Amino acid sequence: MDFLSIFLIAVGLGMDALSVAVATGAVLGRPSGAAVFRMSFAFGFFQFAMPLAGWSAGRTVSSLIESFDHWVAFGLLVLIGGRMIVEALRDDGAGRTTAADPTRGWTLLVLAVATSIDALAVGLSLALLDASILYPSVVIGVTTFAMTWAGMVFGSKIGAFLGKKVEIAGGFILIGIGIRILWEHL
Numbered sequence: 001m002d003f004l005s006i007f008l009i010a011v012g013l014g015m016d017a018l019s020v021a022v023a024t025g026a027v028l029g030r031p032s033g034a035a036v037f038r039m040s041f042a043f044g045f046f047q048f049a050m051p052l053a054g055w056s057a058g059r060t061v062s063s064l065i066e067s068f069d070h071w072v073a074f075g076l077l078v079l080i081g082g083r084m085i086v087e088a089l090r091d092d093g094a095g096r097t098t099a100a101d102p103t104r105g106w107t108l109l110v111l112a113v114a115t116s117i118d119a120l121a122v123g124l125s126l127a128l129l130d131a132s133i134l135y136p137s138v139v140i141g142v143t144t145f146a147m148t149w150a151g152m153v154f155g156s157k158i159g160a161f162l163g164k165k166v167e168i169a170g171g172f173i174l175i176g177i178g179i180r181i182l183w184e185h186l
Contacts, residue, residue, distance in 0.1 A: 006136045010143035012173035016115040017043040021148040024102050025155015035103040040148040042108050046116035048141025051123030058127025070185035073125035077178030080118045084171035
């Protein structure tokens with residue numbers, strides 16, 4: 001898989017984290033450097049680790065589904081992207097943040113896991129495509145770290161403008177990657 005495809009997957013996966021970071025930045029006003037680092041590190045780490053876990057699980061079943069693995073990858077990416085779009089269109093923004101500091105404790109852990117679940121399915125998809133995982137996982141983690149950092153820093157400025165558009169764009173990016181994978185294998 002080439003760098004552009006990996007980077008586009010990373011950006012697509014990072015959209016949930018960016019959306020949460022923008023909302024958090026908007027709620028905190030001017031977040032401290034420590035708060036920005038905590039959230040960026042947690043989101044980046046989980047986005048790095050989840051594809052590894054998905055890939056490991058996928059390697060155990062890959063020989064059983066080699067003949068239709070590209071359809072599975074396509075389906076997973078379309079499902080994830082479609083879900084992101086639907087959730088963005090349904091979400092009124094009320095449930096995104098809490099009154100407590102979302103960059104600490106259990107709230108941070110739950111947000112990090114929730115925003116990285118999609119990366120687990122991407123790791124599974126990469127295993128089914130017999131793609132390597134370490135390099136994509138690093139790119140996904142670093143990209144998410146950077147997107148979260150930027151989202152928190154500029155959250156109060158861009159949150160009101162972009163809103164749901166961020167998650168919708170991420171969903172369409174993942175669907176586009178799924179279509180590209182299917183196209184390349186047919």
